[in-house]
Amino acid sequence: MAVTPAVGTISAAAQDSSTMTDTLRISVNGTPHELTPDPRQSLLDVLRETLDLTGTKKGCNQGACGACTVLVDGKRVVSCLTLAAMHDGAEITTIEGLAKGGELHPLQTAFIEHDGLQCGFCTPGQIMSGVACIAEGHAGSPEEIRFWMSGNICRCGAYPGIVAAITDAAERA
């Protein structure tokens, strides 16, 4: 492992490499954005703090709760553990991009119908993860859903409703 540099000897984000890009082009919920993030900024912080898309939540910032789940090019990821600058050209889908023209996504409707939420803070992550879970073909049974939804913690314990909602939406999909 590399020896760690002493505090204070920080290299500036100087553009000393021809392969470096300082402009980040991402599409979020179909809207293109051109940004110049601090290289340290997580995708989560760019969504929340730069783009004011605060539906995606910061629950632990440790990759250990799933509240920040978004889709990157269709795949579910935890946006807290990935640098925004590494997603040039990516298509990001967040909870704000799920409903189409005021019409809720079937899984959003199912979450309300089956009361798959209480405080609502993990809910955007649960729904984004659930959308992916269905798309991956991992929603064939309640047991399968429980396994493939275990990356999203719900401290209120709304798991039975979450599983029911995903089961329902998967059957309709």
Place this chain on the structure above:
Amino acid sequence: MLLFTLQKAGSPEDAIAAAQAGARYIAGGTTLIDLMREEVERPERLVDINALPLKDIRVEGEDLVFGALARMSEIAAHPDVLRLQPLVAESLIEGASPQLRNMASIGGNLLQRVRCPYFRMHDAACNKRQPGSGCTALDGLNGGHAILGTSEQCVATHPSDVAVAFVALDATMRVRGPDGERSFPVEELFRLPGDTPHLEHTLLPGELILEVRVPGGAHARQARYLKVRDRASYEFALVSAAAALEIEDGVIRTVRIACGGVGTKPWRMRACEQALIGRPPDRANLEAAAKLALEGTRPLAHNHYKIELLPRTIARALEMAGELA
């Protein structure tokens, strides 16, 4: 997090050149960014290797070959993996979460760093983080720590699940560095902490993992991974066991066993394997062989339970692999 520069590598040569100039590789980043946020990792330069053509998953004869940038989820879901190497698939989906498995590359998984809580805390002495500073875990809360391969300098377990499967299956890896390519068993990637716990692996400066090759065979198709933990998912192993079995005419012809959660690296259990060759796979034989895993174990103040759990886990994994119960 300390500031750093980020560059993108267009080819392995680019990446290796950047690494030679002091950059750290970043692929999924799930370990690196987490530890950079804690300022345990403090790279000044990162080179993003995700654009490198190292993502393929292919079959060569009975062997499976994974590009280093193939994601955990891609490998776990691949039909050839499920057919030829179910143990690899199972060990992958038992690790982390679906989201993290979409992010983490197989090369990065092998290089993930230890989960010792004191390693993550700047205000605690840690020989791995700061050589010579001491080991806080040695007399601390070490319930999750290792019983095999420890030293006075470090007692942290290696956290990877799939590495346990790879070590069991005699997987090899190919790497490229400034001086060319070389291949070696995955088992040889990991170092014991000894007096140099800050050195975790045997990669030379600038070396880039290209691929992992897992040899197939009858035993590999009859293989399971058992991960024991207090939470049903999304937790590191207390103890895990990878077991592969080939049974012919009622006796064990081939057997491979490796364990996680117990060693400072993924731990191959060769004594257990040897004791089983040529024997019928009955419960008594499995249990007797599993007990041999305890040779050389050194429990700490809070992890005695792993002494009890390790042979039970091995015996059960063998039963699962052989579909014996």
Place this chain on the structure above:
Amino acid sequence: MNTQFVGQPIRRVDGRLKVTGGARYAADFNLDEHVYAVIVNATVGLGRIVSIDQAAATRLPGVIAVISHLNAPRLAYHPHKGAIDPATGERLHVLQGDQVRFYGQPVAVVVADTLDQAERAAAALSITYAAKRPAVDPSASDTTEIMAEASKGPKAYYPADTARGDADAALATAPVRIDAFYDTARENHNPMEPHATVARWDGDRVTLWSKTQFVVNEQAEIAAIFGIPTENVQVISPFVGGGFGTTLRTWSHVTIAALAARQVGRPVKLALTRKQMFFTTGHRPRSLQRVALGATPDGKLTSIVHEGRGETSRYEEFIEALTAGTGFMYSCPNVRTQYRIVPLDTGTPNHMRGPGEAQGMFALECAMDELSYELGIDPIELRRRNEPEIDESTGKPFSSRSLMPCYDRGAELFGWAQRNPAPRSMRDDREYVGMGCASATYPVLFSPTRARARLLADGTAEIEVAASDMGPGTYTSMTQVAADALGLPLDNVRFSLGRSDFPPAPPHGGSQTMASVGSAIRAACAAVLEAAARNREVRPIEAEGSAQRDPEVAARFSMHSFGAVFAEVGIDSDVGTIRVRRALGVYGAGRIVNPRLALSQCTGGMVGGIGMALMERTMLDARDGRLVNAHMADYLMPVNLDIDRLEAHFVDEEDPHVNPLGVKGLGEIALVGMAPAIANAIFHATGTRLRNLPISIENVLTA
């Protein structure tokens, strides 16, 4: 009472906001020109700060301010005791001196233009300490138990000592005895939403977009700390991402956010990290308990002794209901309870879902289970034989008590009859299977509350209370209550909460929101209807109403909820993994305002109980008070795969005494009872009695 909507399984009225990401929680408020604050925490467990070198941090890009006790203004810290603060002691005065009382205490705050800059600078701050070894283990010899000031005397709410008859003498002569020690772990609430405050000053007025379960207290406390008039503080808290008690108090980060914003003259956003939440936002204290039971051979209790110790900090005396349920749960002529606390070098504990009852009932209900095996009497039958006619601790009748109906219904639904009473007798393939049960209880609280109702010209109504909704569905249930009270369709009622300029509500905790806020809303609605009848032309027209418990009723009745909880566990015969195969709770909780939400709340509480039973434990390193597992991956809570079949049911219970709505509350009782039911099921499965929580694979294997 018009119940067109009350009692109906209405969908959450805020559901759409929550499933679309439109619900804004504290840290979701992005103000113009706001900057970021990051707290720096002490890295020693006790001692004092010797030096702070902030030169390097100050030079870093984007850094606006580094504030510590060296340069922070002296804050007024006028006396303030909220309804939720410990009666004895004084809150942590933050950034006011060099003393370090516990590991992780805030010692500085860094403000910078961006979050990354602030985090970097916080890490770059160089602080030296003179450290002493803290005492953090209440079972260790370097600690001393005390009697909390507020628990002294017979009139104390949580008395240190209670007695009827002579429990110790009766125990000594009891034909059958159980005498055991129980140890429950320190836990952290860990709501999904980290605590956060966005603070903005306008002159000498401050607005706080803040996570809180007690809006008006946050307002009053910040006013007291800064020495400004209460009305100069506005707290806005429309959504609370889980609480479980942790945001009942206004912790030091709120003060720090306001302080930082005033210092830099710009709005400041401050969100705690997950790790920081373990330091300064309260915790369920560890408990050390002894329960001794004496009984006749036919199962009549002759003695109950319950001695419990909890944790507190050195600077405040936190007390809770650890032994409160013991006096009235069962009929017994001789009962003695004792409650002490152990001051430690940690932050002050705080109420966590089912505070006190969760741990106390764990010990009592495990002891009852132990006694049932000792006697050879079915555990439900044992409880039936000791079912009291009245609350024997006060001599008052219960306003309602459905414990045995809950057991009867639960036993039937759960299939208790299929249980082979012998331990270690049931197996399913590779699992030892066990079934256990336990009683749950929680008092029916009802605190003074005001509400405002307004009728508009378009026929709709607006209702306002400074209440909170941390997840139980306050928005929905209050809309139901108001719609019924006004005779309006649900869609014509808008209920707003979470603003300190609304009429005051009590803490959103203790399962009292439905009773208190709901009753006040009914009163306000009645008042506004009356006003509207008098002034048919004036619209909008508004009126306030209030509600509180009639002291005469309180003097006449003992008011509690009761429940029976059942669990079936499977223990892997080889590796000892513990799985809750299914669980079921039946509750007598008065009127159920919304069955859909009540079901969710109760099964959610059971999930919390499963965590308490099998996973949750905050670990402190005794050498320096360090919190070792202050991380979401290391402090285990149930994930989806841990939760199989959960059921919650309610027995019909009409209780006209508790409050005008006849509701008893659900939040706490839903958790109480789950842990002992699981522990009792584990004994039934294995034949090994495990008395310390959490019960892990390690305990099962090495018992």
